[in-house]
Amino acid sequence: KQEVTQIPAALSVPEGENLVLNCSFTDSAIYNLQWFRQDPGKGLTSLLLIQSSQREQTSGRLNASLDKSSGRSTLYIAASQPGDSATYLCAVWVSGTYKYIFGTGTRLKVLA
Amino acid sequence: DAGVIQSPRHEVTEMGQEVTLRCKPISGHNSLFWYRQTMMRGLELLIYFNNNVPIDDSGMPEDRFSAKMPNASFSTLKIQPSEPRDSAVYFCASSETTGTSGGYTFGSGTRLTVV
Numbered sequence: 001k002q003e004v005t006q007i008p009a010a011l012s013v014p015e016g017e018n019l020v021l022n023c024s025f026t027d028s029a030i031y032n033l034q035w036f037r038q039d040p041g042k043g044l045t046s047l048l049l050i051q052s053s054q055r056e057q058t059s060g061r062l063n064a065s066l067d068k069s070s071g072r073s074t075l076y077i078a079a080s081q082p083g084d085s086a087t088y089l090c091a092v093w094v095s096g097t098y099k100y101i102f103g104t105g106t107r108l109k110v111l112a
Numbered sequence: 113d114a115g116v117i118q119s120p121r122h123e124v125t126e127m128g129q130e131v132t133l134r135c136k137p138i139s140g141h142n143s144l145f146w147y148r149q150t151m152m153r154g155l156e157l158l159i160y161f162n163n164n165v166p167i168d169d170s171g172m173p174e175d176r177f178s179a180k181m182p183n184a185s186f187s188t189l190k191i192q193p194s195e196p197r198d199s200a201v202y203f204c205a206s207s208e209t210t211g212t213s214g215g216y217t218f219g220s221g222t223r224l225t226v227v
Contacts, residue, residue: 034215043203044218089155091216098143098162098207100216102155 002027002094006103013080014111021075021106023090028068031093034100035064035075038087047088048075080110116219118204124225130192133222136185137206145216146179146189147203155203161187194226 003026013019023033032051036044048057048064050073056065063076073090087107091100117136125131137144145160159169161181169179176195181187191198201223205216 032215036218041223043220044205044216046215046217049215098167099145099157099160101157104154 002030002092002101004090004092004101004103006088006090006106008106009104010107010109012109012111015080015082017080017110018076018078019080019108021077021088021108023073023075023103025071025073025092025101027094028071029095030068031095033064033066033073033093034091035062035073036089036091038089038105040086044089077108080108082110082112085109116204116206116217118202118219118222120222121220122223122225124227125194127195127226128193129226130190131194131198131224131226133189133202133204133224135187135189135204135219137187137204138217139185141206141208141217142184143207144181144187145205145207146187147205149201149203149221158189158202191224194224196226199225 005024007022030052034049035047037047038044048059050057050064050066052068061078066073087105089102089105091102093100119134143162146158147155148158149155156171158171159179160167164181177191179189201221203221204219207216
């Protein structure tokens with residue numbers, strides 16, 4: 001059974017810091033991995049999607065890497081801003097199914 | 113495209129009442145998913161449909177929950193009778209699942225409160 005874990009559960013940093021959020025999964029048989037952002041009381045917004053054949057994806061200040069063999073992904077946020085404050089969730093698309101399994105998320109707070 | 117559209121945004125109902133949540137997926141997406149989010153359990157997949165057919169409903173917590181997808185542009189999640197422990201945010205998401213490249217697009221969710 002696929003399990004997805006995110007560390008840390010919560011993170012508070014001063015504005016301007018570069019930071020790394022971690023995601024690990026137990027079964028490497030995945031099609032892709034997606035990082036989402038969720039603001040309080042809102043839905044989930046897709047940030048980056050990495051296919052199983054890819055090693056990383058970049059969008060602006062965000063960079064996500066994928067190491068399928070070790071069951072790990074990282075989301076790197078450069079030069080963090082208060083507007084980055086949100087919960088970040090990773091999800092893996094399980095091979096042979098049509099569904100994502102979600103991690104429990106990392107609550108990020110960037111202090112001005 | 114307007115994205116995945118859910119209604120209502122908020123629902124407050126009394127215990128024992130029937131609740132119906134609605135979802136319109138993105139046009140052309142052939143998979144639809146219902147999730148429930150709570151502080152204690154995070155995001156839980158309730159059911160998903162592919163080409164309007166329920167594929168996996170193993171996440172539906174009890175027989176009080178039912179979901180339908182009568183056509184490619186509409187799905188409902190019904191709770192009858194509702195209980196206070198059903199209070200949560202319910203999300204609908206859709207995806208293209210041709211091949212394995214698809215990602216999810218989520219709706220804004222329905223916040224359900226059962227009193």
